[in-house]
Every structure is written in structure tokens, then in C-alpha cells.
Amino acid sequence: MKYLLLVFxxxxxxxxxxxxxxxxxxxxxxxxxxNIIDTNSxxxxxxxxxRINAGMIALTNNKYxxxxxxxxxxxxxxNNKVSHYESSNDKNFTGVKPVDRTNAVGFKSTMVSxxxxxxxxxxxxxxxxxMSAIYHRFGFxxxxxxxxxxxxxxxxxxxxxxxxxxxxxxxxxxxxxSGSTYVGVCVDSSFKIEASVYENKLNKTINANPSYVIxxxxxxxxxxxxFYEETPxxxxxxxxxxxxxxxxxxxxxxxxxxxxxxxxxxKNENDVLLELAVDYKDxxxxxxxxxxxxxxxxxxxxxxxxxxxxxxxxxxxxxxxYTYEGVSKNIIWGFKTEKLDNFIQYNNSTLNLDRNTKYxxxxxxxxxxxxxxxxxxxxxxxxIDIEFFDLNTLKISGYxxxxxTLSLSNTNQTNTKTINININ
Numbered sequence: 001m002k003y004l005l006l007v008f009x010x011x012x013x014x015x016x017x018x019x020x021x022x023x024x025x026x027x028x029x030x031x032x033x034x035n036i037i038d039t040n041s042x043x044x045x046x047x048x049x050x051r052i053n054a055g056m057i058a059l060t061n062n063k064y065x066x067x068x069x070x071x072x073x074x075x076x077x078x079n080n081k082v083s084h085y086e087s088s089n090d091k092n093f094t095g096v097k098p099v100d101r102t103n104a105v106g107f108k109s110t111m112v113s114x115x116x117x118x119x120x121x122x123x124x125x126x127x128x129x130x131m132s133a134i135y136h137r138f139g140f141x142x143x144x145x146x147x148x149x150x151x152x153x154x155x156x157x158x159x160x161x162x163x164x165x166x167x168x169x170x171x172x173x174x175x176x177x178s179g180s181t182y183v184g185v186c187v188d189s190s191f192k193i194e195a196s197v198y199e200n201k202l203n204k205t206i207n208a209n210p211s212y213v214i215x216x217x218x219x220x221x222x223x224x225x226x227f228y229e230e231t232p233x234x235x236x237x238x239x240x241x242x243x244x245x246x247x248x249x250x251x252x253x254x255x256x257x258x259x260x261x262x263x264x265x266x267k268n269e270n271d272v273l274l275e276l277a278v279d280y281k282d283x284x285x286x287x288x289x290x291x292x293x294x295x296x297x298x299x300x301x302x303x304x305x306x307x308x309x310x311x312x313x314x315x316x317x318x319x320x321x322y323t324y325e326g327v328s329k330n331i332i333w334g335f336k337t338e339k340l341d342n343f344i345q346y347n348n349s350t351l352n353l354d355r356n357t358k359y360x361x362x363x364x365x366x367x368x369x370x371x372x373x374x375x376x377x378x379x380x381x382x383x384i385d386i387e388f389f390d391l392n393t394l395k396i397s398g399y400x401x402x403x404x405t406l407s408l409s410n411t412n413q414t415n416t417k418t419i420n421i422n423i424n
Contacts, residue, residue, distance in 0.1 A: 043123040043150060047140060050131065054217040055210035057146060064107040064167075065149020065160040068094070072101055072116070072160075077153040082118045102160055103187045108170035110185055115139050115159040123150075126157040131215070133230035134244045134287070134303050135296045141213050143206045143250055165201040169193050203252060212249045214318075218333035225310040225337050228371065228391055232294040234287060235279045235305060239369040240391065242274070242306025247320050247331070249300045254324065256299040261286060262321040262328065264304050269315040277305040277368075309365065309392070313339035340389070350420040351396075358385075358397040363408075363417065365392055370415055372408040379404040384423060398423030 048058040071094040076082065079090045086093050086101070095101035098114040115136045120126040130136040139161070147164040150157075170186035170193075180195035216223045227241050235241055245266055249259070264286045266274045278284070280291035287303040297303075302320070310316065313336070320331045340360035344351065353359055365371065371391040377384070381402035387395045398404075404421040 043127060044148070046124065046127055047148070050215075050217070051141065053220065054141065054213050054215060056141065056143075056213060057205070057208045059146060059148040059161070060164060062107070062147040062149045062162070062164060064105050065102060065112075065147065065162060066151060067105040067149065068098070068102040068107065068151075069114075069149045069158040069160040070151025070153070071105070072098070072114075073151040073153040073156040073158040076116070076118060076156040076158070082116075084114055084116065098160060102162070107162060107167055108187050109162055109167040110187065111144075111166055112160060112162045113139050113142065113145065114161070117157050119155050120157065121155070123152065123157065128224060130159075132224050132227055132243060134227075134234055134246060134305075135230060135232070135294070137215060137244070137246060138248060138297075138301055141215060141248065143209045143213075143248075144202060146205045163202065163205055165204060166198070169198065169201060206250065206252050209250060211253045212247055212331070214245075214247045214320075214331065214333055216243075216245070216335040218335070220335040222338040223310075223335045225312055226390055226392070227305060232296065234292070234294065234296075234303075235277055236293070237279050237368065238277060238305075239371045240309060240365050241277045241368060242308055242310045243337075244303050244305045245318050246301065246303040248298075248302075251298075251300050254300065258325045260323045261288070261302060262323060264302060264320050265318070266304065266306060267317045267319075268311070269317075271317075274316075275307040277307045307368070310337050312337055312343060312362070340393070346419065350422060352422045352424060353396065353398060355398055355400065355423055358395060360389060361394045361396055361419075363392050363394070372410055372415060372417065374409045374411065376407045377404055378407075381423075384421075396421070 044059070044061060052058055071092070072086070075086055075090065075092045075094065078092050084098060086096055088096070095104050099110050099112050102112045103110070115130055117126045117129055120129060131140065142161065145161045145163055147162055149160045166185065170191060174190070175181055175192040175194045181192040182195055182198045183189065183192055185193060185198065224243050227244055228239065268274060276285035280287060281293055282291040284291055285304060287297060289297050289299045289301070315334060315336050317332065317334045322329055342357060342359045344359055344361050346361055346363045351361065363372070373388065373391055375386065377386060379402050381400045383399040384402060384404060385397045386406070389395050400423065402423040404423070406419040406421055408417045408419065409415060
């Protein structure tokens, strides 16, 4: 069995020019209503459940963004690629950039964003992975979006997001009276929108959201314990760390020139302070706009990564303290990590397992680069199933008495481990 090390990439663009939809490859394009898959209602409900529990508005399903998302998923799968950009030389090309592809199917606004992932077995695992990737999480929790489209082809998943109110303005009539206007926010670069109308529509969405958004949200259960990789990578020297904790403030309610962070900490249920990963330009343990090596964080966004993986089935408390306009304030919340059935923490001894029982075997990383994504298995009886739950946790079940030797490694063969297993 092969486990795919997943790569996540984020993209956001507000274009000030026209789209290049005239480059659409009509011969290879999968833009066909019979091929387009609508947003999976279960997945959309899961994402909206996250946003609503975080105090945000729900996203609506958009048929145009469904089309553009599926087109790109089809392109990625056909050409075996992981990218937000398409090449006109490839099969099923529908536009170089996300904004080109959304415009090509009829979405008139150029304010679009895109999340994508490749390699997960299900939509649920794709969403779970993207929410663990800090830049992509901020994309899903954006204050200015209110609509989304989703497309999948095999293990390629694409999410296109935008603002339906702004798109509706672009579907109307260009403003031709005197006064301040916005241009470049619609497919037609000469299309004008009265400034006050544009700002009112955008602010309507932003103001419908809370003054700040935290994640994991307060009292959330079954929170993931780890963070592995993201492209671009906020922690380039870490292959594994704890699940990121984030907060973002509403730009319509805060002037960040009057804002300063005092502290951002996380404690376990024994009130022990967790050590944080430090991998930023200024040596700070809080990821913020000034120290983000990838320049993806805004002045309104902050995040921390515990240095070590969080424990399973454990309560954690987070505190974010800040000063705004001379007044100090604290935001305190808590969450609980996921629980795995038949959980065993590996301690370098032989695993003695019962038949017909699925176990979760956790191999604690000994350092920030201790991960595994490959295995080989030698057994006296082949009736045993093994799969990765994450890069330090295995799901194992055997169906007949057997003795096995499990060899684990990572892609670069820098980490290896041999585990003896007896199925009784």
C-alpha cells in the first residue's frame, strides 16, 4: 500500500485587468454540464459547520465556481500536476490563473481565491488537511467571501471562492455618471462600479462576520493533533509539529496601528505551558505579517504552532492577550483533540494484537523531522491490513494468527524503523 505525502497550495488574486478566457482550449475543455459535479453537500455542510461554529456566515453554493473548480481538478488529474497555474500546452487547459478559469465559465468578478489539495482518499480528508494548513485555513475563513464552488477528479480537489454580491454587480450595467468608481474588479477591465456601491456590497459581507475568528473554535471536539507540510511552508525546518492555532481580526472593526500582541499561548489539561515552534525571520514564536517568510499573513492574522504534536484525546486551553487603543484584553478558549479507538502508543516492544480488531498504533516523533510515509511488510500470513492515519500513526488489523515484520521509512530514507507484530 502506498501513502501519499500531501501537498497543499494556496492562491488569492484580485485582478486589475481583463481575463484571458480567449485562450480557452475548447477542444479539450471539460466544461460540459454532464461532467460538472456540484458541490458535495456533505462537504459544504462540514465547511459551513466550521464557519458557523466560529461565528462566521455560511457560504452558498455557486454553479460557476463549481464549474471552474471541476475544470481545474480535471486538468490536474489528467496532467498529473499540483499547481494553481495551467499551461496552454497541456490537455484540458481552461485558463492560466484561477481568475481566468472562473471568468471563462461565467463568473464576472475578478475577486476569487482558490484552495486545492492532491492525494487524499476522500473530500473529508481533503478539507481536514487544508484546515490544518494555516494559509489555506485563512482562505476558508476569509471575511470577504460568501460563495464557493468545489470540484474533484480522482484525488485532485479544488475549491474556488468569491463574493456573489460583487459578481452580481459585474453582471449589471457599467456606471457612467460622475463620481468615484472602481475598475478592474470585473471581467471587462473598462467596467465601472460606483465606489460607494462596491464598498457597501463588500462591507455587507465583512460586517456580517464577527470581530475576530479563532480556530480551532471554542469547545471544538476531534481536533487534529499535528501539522506536517504546506506549500508554501510556514515552518520550513519542521516536518512535523503541533496543530496550528490561529486568530484573525475583522479589518472593518480594528485599526492595527493601534493594536499590539502581548502573548499567545497554549496549555494542556494539566495547566502546563506548551513550547512553541520558532521558525520565523525574527525568532518570534508567533507567526505574523512582519515575520512570515512567505508573505501570506496579513496584519490581522496571527498563529502559533506547538513545537511537538498535541496528544490525542486531550483538552487544551488557548489564551491570546493584546492591547488595543491602550486597553489590554484577553481571549481565552479551549478545544479537545481527536480520540482513536484501540489506541496503542508504540514503545519499541513487540506489538501483540488480537485478530479481527482494528488498532491505531502511534509512533511518537523523537524530533521535528521524524515522520514515515512508506512501509514494507513481511508476514507468515498475508491477511493483515495496514494504512497510514497520519505520518506517525498506523491503522493495523489482522484476520489470522500471524507473525510480521513491519519496516517503516520516509521518502528520503533518513528515518527507518522496524516493528515486530504478532497477531493472536
